[in-house]
Amino acid sequence: MTDLVVRRLLIDLNPPFAARWNGGDAFRSAFFNALSMSFPVGEQYFIDSVRSGLKALPEAERERLAPEVQGFIGQEATHRRIHALFNGHLAALGCENEIERRAVKRLAANAHRDVRVHVAATAATEHFTALFADWMLRHPEALAGAEPRLRTLWLWHSAEEAEHRSTAFDIYATLSGNHAWRVRVFRYVTVTFLTDVLRQTVRNLWHDGSLFRWSTWRSASTLLFAPDGMIRGNLGGWRDYLSPTFHPSQHDATLSQQWLRDNAAQFAVVGPTR
Ligand SMILES: [Fe+2]
Ligand SMILES: [Fe+2]
Numbered sequence: 001m002t003d004l005v006v007r008r009l010l011i012d013l014n015p016p017f018a019a020r021w022n023g024g025d026a027f028r029s030a031f032f033n034a035l036s037m038s039f040p041v042g043e044q045y046f047i048d049s050v051r052s053g054l055k056a057l058p059e060a061e062r063e064r065l066a067p068e069v070q071g072f073i074g075q076e077a078t079h080r081r082i083h084a085l086f087n088g089h090l091a092a093l094g095c096e097n098e099i100e101r102r103a104v105k106r107l108a109a110n111a112h113r114d115v116r117v118h119v120a121a122t123a124a125t126e127h128f129t130a131l132f133a134d135w136m137l138r139h140p141e142a143l144a145g146a147e148p149r150l151r152t153l154w155l156w157h158s159a160e161e162a163e164h165r166s167t168a169f170d171i172y173a174t175l176s177g178n179h180a181w182r183v184r185v186f187r188y189v190t191v192t193f194l195t196d197v198l199r200q201t202v203r204n205l206w207h208d209g210s211l212f213r214w215s216t217w218r219s220a221s222t223l224l225f226a227p228d229g230m231i232r233g234n235l236g237g238w239r240d241y242l243s244p245t246f247h248p249s250q251h252d253a254t255l256s257q258q259w260l261r262d263n264a265a266q267f268a269v270v271g272p273t274r
Helices: 026-055 059-092 098-109 115-138 148-163 167-174 179-208 214-225 232-240 254-262
Strands: 006-009 267-271
Touching (some): 006 148, 026 059, 026 179, 026 214, 059 148, 059 167, 098 179, 115 179, 115 254, 148 254
Antiparallel strands (some): 006 267
Protein backbone atom coordinates (compact mmCIF):
# COMPACT_ATOMS: atom_id res chain seq x y z
CA MET A 1 0.00 0.00 0.00
CA THR A 2 1.18 3.52 -0.79
CA ASP A 3 0.86 6.38 1.67
CA LEU A 4 -0.65 9.24 -0.29
CA VAL A 5 -1.01 12.79 0.94
CA VAL A 6 -2.98 15.63 -0.61
CA ARG A 7 -0.99 18.74 -1.47
CA ARG A 8 -2.23 22.23 -2.24
CA LEU A 9 -0.05 23.93 -4.78
CA LEU A 10 1.14 27.39 -3.73
CA ILE A 11 1.02 28.99 -7.15
CA ASP A 12 -1.24 31.74 -8.39
CA LEU A 13 -3.01 30.52 -11.48
CA ASN A 14 -5.37 33.50 -11.69
CA PRO A 15 -3.25 35.72 -13.95
CA PRO A 16 -3.67 34.58 -17.58
CA PHE A 17 -0.78 33.26 -19.63
CA ALA A 18 0.34 33.61 -23.25
CA ALA A 19 -1.18 31.36 -25.94
CA ARG A 20 2.26 29.84 -26.57
CA TRP A 21 3.04 29.65 -22.88
CA ASN A 22 5.46 26.75 -23.33
CA GLY A 23 8.59 28.67 -24.31
CA GLY A 24 6.85 30.28 -27.30
CA ASP A 25 6.74 26.81 -28.93
CA ALA A 26 3.44 26.26 -30.75
CA PHE A 27 3.50 22.45 -30.71
CA ARG A 28 4.62 22.03 -27.12
CA SER A 29 1.93 24.48 -25.99
CA ALA A 30 -0.83 22.88 -28.11
CA PHE A 31 0.07 19.34 -27.05
CA PHE A 32 0.15 20.07 -23.31
CA ASN A 33 -3.05 22.09 -23.69
CA ALA A 34 -4.72 19.03 -25.25
CA LEU A 35 -3.63 16.90 -22.30
CA SER A 36 -4.87 19.49 -19.83
CA MET A 37 -8.23 19.70 -21.62
CA SER A 38 -8.70 15.96 -21.10
CA PHE A 39 -7.90 16.02 -17.39
CA PRO A 40 -11.01 17.35 -15.60
CA VAL A 41 -13.39 14.85 -17.18
CA GLY A 42 -10.82 12.04 -17.10
CA GLU A 43 -9.82 12.56 -13.49
CA GLN A 44 -13.45 12.71 -12.36
CA TYR A 45 -13.93 9.37 -14.11
CA PHE A 46 -10.89 7.89 -12.31
CA ILE A 47 -12.27 9.10 -8.99
CA ASP A 48 -15.72 7.61 -9.68
CA SER A 49 -14.28 4.31 -10.95
CA VAL A 50 -11.91 3.78 -8.06
CA ARG A 51 -14.59 4.75 -5.56
CA SER A 52 -17.04 2.22 -7.10
CA GLY A 53 -14.30 -0.39 -7.21
CA LEU A 54 -13.57 0.10 -3.54
CA LYS A 55 -17.27 -0.20 -2.67
CA ALA A 56 -17.49 -3.51 -4.53
CA LEU A 57 -14.74 -5.11 -2.41
CA PRO A 58 -15.30 -7.38 0.60
CA GLU A 59 -15.14 -5.44 3.85
CA ALA A 60 -11.65 -6.49 4.96
CA GLU A 61 -10.11 -5.52 1.60
CA ARG A 62 -12.12 -2.32 1.57
CA GLU A 63 -10.71 -1.30 4.93
CA ARG A 64 -7.20 -2.14 3.86
CA LEU A 65 -7.34 -0.09 0.65
CA ALA A 66 -9.59 2.78 1.80
CA PRO A 67 -6.80 5.11 3.06
CA GLU A 68 -4.88 4.86 -0.21
CA VAL A 69 -8.05 5.41 -2.25
CA GLN A 70 -8.82 8.45 -0.11
CA GLY A 71 -5.39 9.88 -0.95
CA PHE A 72 -5.81 9.03 -4.64
CA ILE A 73 -9.18 10.79 -4.76
CA GLY A 74 -7.77 13.83 -2.95
CA GLN A 75 -4.85 14.09 -5.39
CA GLU A 76 -6.98 13.67 -8.52
CA ALA A 77 -9.61 16.11 -7.23
CA THR A 78 -6.85 18.71 -6.72
CA HIS A 79 -5.49 18.06 -10.22
CA ARG A 80 -8.86 18.47 -11.83
CA ARG A 81 -9.57 21.73 -10.00
CA ILE A 82 -6.25 23.26 -11.03
CA HIS A 83 -6.49 22.06 -14.62
CA ALA A 84 -10.04 23.43 -14.83
CA LEU A 85 -8.52 26.83 -13.94
CA PHE A 86 -5.78 26.32 -16.52
CA ASN A 87 -8.40 25.32 -19.11
CA GLY A 88 -10.44 28.41 -18.25
CA HIS A 89 -7.55 30.51 -19.55
CA LEU A 90 -7.44 28.40 -22.72
CA ALA A 91 -11.17 28.93 -23.23
CA ALA A 92 -10.68 32.68 -22.80
CA LEU A 93 -8.05 32.46 -25.57
CA GLY A 94 -10.73 30.88 -27.77
CA CYS A 95 -9.54 27.23 -27.70
CA GLU A 96 -12.44 24.83 -28.10
CA ASN A 97 -12.40 21.76 -25.87
CA GLU A 98 -13.51 18.94 -28.15
CA ILE A 99 -11.68 16.18 -26.28
CA GLU A 100 -13.92 16.69 -23.25
CA ARG A 101 -17.09 16.46 -25.38
CA ARG A 102 -15.88 13.23 -26.96
CA ALA A 103 -14.90 11.76 -23.61
CA VAL A 104 -18.28 12.60 -22.06
CA LYS A 105 -20.05 10.83 -24.95
CA ARG A 106 -17.80 7.78 -24.75
CA LEU A 107 -18.21 7.50 -20.99
CA ALA A 108 -22.00 7.68 -21.30
CA ALA A 109 -21.95 4.95 -23.98
CA ASN A 110 -19.89 2.70 -21.67
CA ALA A 111 -21.55 3.58 -18.36
CA HIS A 112 -23.43 0.24 -18.20
CA ARG A 113 -20.25 -1.84 -18.06
CA ASP A 114 -19.01 -3.90 -15.12
CA VAL A 115 -17.15 -1.97 -12.43
CA ARG A 116 -14.00 -3.96 -13.25
CA VAL A 117 -13.99 -2.54 -16.79
CA HIS A 118 -14.07 1.01 -15.38
CA VAL A 119 -11.29 0.22 -12.93
CA ALA A 120 -9.30 -1.44 -15.75
CA ALA A 121 -9.75 1.67 -17.93
CA THR A 122 -8.59 3.81 -15.02
CA ALA A 123 -5.56 1.58 -14.38
CA ALA A 124 -4.73 1.66 -18.10
CA THR A 125 -4.90 5.45 -18.32
CA GLU A 126 -2.96 5.76 -15.08
CA HIS A 127 -0.22 3.65 -16.66
CA PHE A 128 -0.03 6.24 -19.44
CA THR A 129 0.03 9.15 -17.05
CA ALA A 130 2.71 7.46 -14.93
CA LEU A 131 4.89 6.85 -18.01
CA PHE A 132 4.43 10.42 -19.25
CA ALA A 133 4.96 11.76 -15.73
CA ASP A 134 8.27 10.01 -15.24
CA TRP A 135 9.30 11.10 -18.74
CA MET A 136 8.47 14.75 -17.86
CA LEU A 137 10.60 14.56 -14.74
CA ARG A 138 13.48 13.13 -16.80
CA HIS A 139 13.03 15.75 -19.54
CA PRO A 140 12.43 19.13 -17.96
CA GLU A 141 13.41 20.66 -21.33
CA ALA A 142 9.88 19.78 -22.50
CA LEU A 143 8.85 22.84 -20.46
CA ALA A 144 11.86 25.01 -21.40
CA GLY A 145 10.94 28.69 -21.34
CA ALA A 146 7.61 28.21 -19.53
CA GLU A 147 6.83 30.47 -16.57
CA PRO A 148 8.01 28.93 -13.26
CA ARG A 149 4.43 28.62 -11.94
CA LEU A 150 3.40 26.60 -15.02
CA ARG A 151 6.48 24.38 -14.82
CA THR A 152 5.63 23.75 -11.16
CA LEU A 153 2.04 22.89 -12.06
CA TRP A 154 3.06 20.27 -14.66
CA LEU A 155 5.88 18.75 -12.62
CA TRP A 156 3.81 18.56 -9.43
CA HIS A 157 1.07 16.78 -11.36
CA SER A 158 3.70 14.46 -12.86
CA ALA A 159 5.20 13.68 -9.45
CA GLU A 160 1.81 12.76 -7.99
CA GLU A 161 0.85 10.65 -11.03
CA ALA A 162 4.01 8.59 -10.53
CA GLU A 163 3.33 8.45 -6.80
CA HIS A 164 -0.19 7.00 -7.11
CA ARG A 165 0.52 4.82 -10.17
CA SER A 166 -0.46 1.57 -8.41
CA THR A 167 -3.78 2.52 -6.79
CA ALA A 168 -6.25 1.67 -9.59
CA PHE A 169 -4.17 -1.36 -10.62
CA ASP A 170 -4.33 -2.79 -7.09
CA ILE A 171 -8.10 -2.25 -6.88
CA TYR A 172 -8.48 -4.08 -10.19
CA ALA A 173 -6.37 -7.01 -8.97
CA THR A 174 -8.25 -7.13 -5.65
CA LEU A 175 -11.54 -7.23 -7.58
CA SER A 176 -10.11 -10.37 -9.27
CA GLY A 177 -9.98 -8.57 -12.59
CA ASN A 178 -8.30 -10.89 -15.09
CA HIS A 179 -5.28 -10.35 -17.31
CA ALA A 180 -7.13 -10.73 -20.63
CA TRP A 181 -9.53 -7.88 -19.84
CA ARG A 182 -6.79 -5.73 -18.36
CA VAL A 183 -4.87 -5.95 -21.64
CA ARG A 184 -7.95 -5.62 -23.86
CA VAL A 185 -9.02 -2.43 -22.11
CA PHE A 186 -5.43 -1.13 -22.19
CA ARG A 187 -5.28 -1.52 -25.99
CA TYR A 188 -8.62 0.27 -26.34
CA VAL A 189 -7.48 3.09 -24.06
CA THR A 190 -4.20 3.39 -25.98
CA VAL A 191 -5.98 3.95 -29.30
CA THR A 192 -8.71 6.26 -28.00
CA PHE A 193 -6.44 8.32 -25.73
CA LEU A 194 -3.72 8.89 -28.34
CA THR A 195 -6.22 9.61 -31.12
CA ASP A 196 -8.16 12.06 -28.96
CA VAL A 197 -5.04 13.89 -27.79
CA LEU A 198 -3.72 14.11 -31.36
CA ARG A 199 -7.05 15.45 -32.67
CA GLN A 200 -7.25 18.05 -29.94
CA THR A 201 -3.61 19.05 -30.54
CA VAL A 202 -4.34 19.56 -34.25
CA ARG A 203 -7.41 21.61 -33.35
CA ASN A 204 -5.34 23.75 -30.98
CA LEU A 205 -2.68 24.28 -33.65
CA TRP A 206 -5.32 25.24 -36.21
CA HIS A 207 -6.66 27.80 -33.77
CA ASP A 208 -3.12 29.06 -33.18
CA GLY A 209 -2.54 29.40 -36.94
CA SER A 210 0.54 27.18 -36.79
CA LEU A 211 -0.81 23.85 -38.04
CA PHE A 212 0.98 24.04 -41.39
CA ARG A 213 4.28 25.45 -40.22
CA TRP A 214 7.41 23.38 -40.63
CA SER A 215 8.66 24.49 -37.18
CA THR A 216 5.52 23.06 -35.55
CA TRP A 217 6.10 19.55 -36.83
CA ARG A 218 9.83 19.71 -36.22
CA SER A 219 9.01 20.39 -32.58
CA ALA A 220 6.46 17.53 -32.59
CA SER A 221 9.04 15.16 -33.95
CA THR A 222 11.57 16.16 -31.26
CA LEU A 223 9.08 16.01 -28.39
CA LEU A 224 7.39 12.75 -29.35
CA PHE A 225 9.56 10.76 -31.73
CA ALA A 226 13.19 11.43 -30.82
CA PRO A 227 14.85 8.18 -29.62
CA ASP A 228 14.02 9.18 -26.04
CA GLY A 229 10.93 11.21 -27.00
CA MET A 230 7.67 11.03 -25.13
CA ILE A 231 6.16 8.37 -27.42
CA ARG A 232 9.18 6.52 -28.79
CA GLY A 233 11.04 6.57 -25.48
CA ASN A 234 8.05 5.06 -23.69
CA LEU A 235 7.36 2.11 -26.01
CA GLY A 236 9.15 -0.32 -23.69
CA GLY A 237 7.24 0.98 -20.67
CA TRP A 238 3.99 0.70 -22.65
CA ARG A 239 4.75 -2.91 -23.56
CA ASP A 240 5.52 -3.84 -19.93
CA TYR A 241 1.82 -3.48 -19.13
CA LEU A 242 1.04 -6.44 -21.42
CA SER A 243 2.94 -8.89 -19.21
CA PRO A 244 0.84 -11.05 -16.85
CA THR A 245 3.40 -10.41 -14.11
CA PHE A 246 3.47 -6.61 -14.51
CA HIS A 247 2.88 -4.34 -11.54
CA PRO A 248 3.25 -0.50 -11.70
CA SER A 249 5.64 -0.56 -8.72
CA GLN A 250 8.17 -2.30 -11.00
CA HIS A 251 8.65 1.10 -12.62
CA ASP A 252 11.01 3.41 -10.80
CA ALA A 253 9.47 6.46 -9.11
CA THR A 254 12.65 7.91 -7.62
CA LEU A 255 12.39 11.11 -9.65
CA SER A 256 8.90 11.74 -8.35
CA GLN A 257 10.02 11.32 -4.73
CA GLN A 258 13.02 13.55 -5.40
CA TRP A 259 10.90 16.28 -7.01
CA LEU A 260 8.48 16.26 -4.07
CA ARG A 261 11.40 16.51 -1.62
CA ASP A 262 13.21 19.26 -3.53
CA ASN A 263 10.07 21.33 -4.11
CA ALA A 264 8.40 21.08 -0.71
CA ALA A 265 8.25 24.90 -0.57
CA GLN A 266 5.92 24.91 -3.60
CA PHE A 267 3.01 23.20 -1.83
CA ALA A 268 1.28 22.71 1.50
CA VAL A 269 0.24 19.27 2.65
CA VAL A 270 -3.48 19.62 3.37
CA GLY A 271 -4.63 16.10 3.91
CA PRO A 272 -3.19 13.10 5.58
CA THR A 273 -5.06 10.09 4.34
CA ARG A 274 -5.89 8.70 7.72
FE1 LIG B 1 -4.00 13.56 -12.11
FE1 LIG C 1 -3.67 9.80 -11.76
